[in-house]
Amino acid sequence: MSEEIQELNAKITSLDEQVAATRNDLLEFRAQAQQTLNIITDQLGELVAYINRGGNDKKGEVVSSSRPQPPPDDQNRDSGIAGGGGDTDRSIVERLLIADRQKQRERSRGHSSGSYKRRRY
Structure with a gap:
């Protein structure tokens, strides 16, 4: 009987380790996904600003974008x-x-x- 309990405890420990590893992987994935989303959002904002600047420059208008150009x-x-x-x-x-x-x-x-x-x- 105690041998069965030890086997169950070993399985539980193994499952706990797998759950912890999966949680860690999920946290890393979320952080990477958020970083990628931030990059894409910045790039999209820059593209929209570029497109808007180009259209207004052709009309002779001057527009200041929300982000200053470097x-x-x-x-x-x-x-x-x-x-x-x-x-x-x-x-x-x-x-x-x-x-x-x-x-x-x-x-x-x-x-x-x-x-x-x-x-x-």
């Missing part, structure tokens, strides 16, 4: 978040700039062809 020498530095996110941010902005330039070229081609007529509603 000085030019700091803009290309890695933020240190997620081990190299700065390079990713730069590539996203570069792709947006290239796409914006391409759209502007397409618009200017359409305007100069004489076939463009503005609709007024």
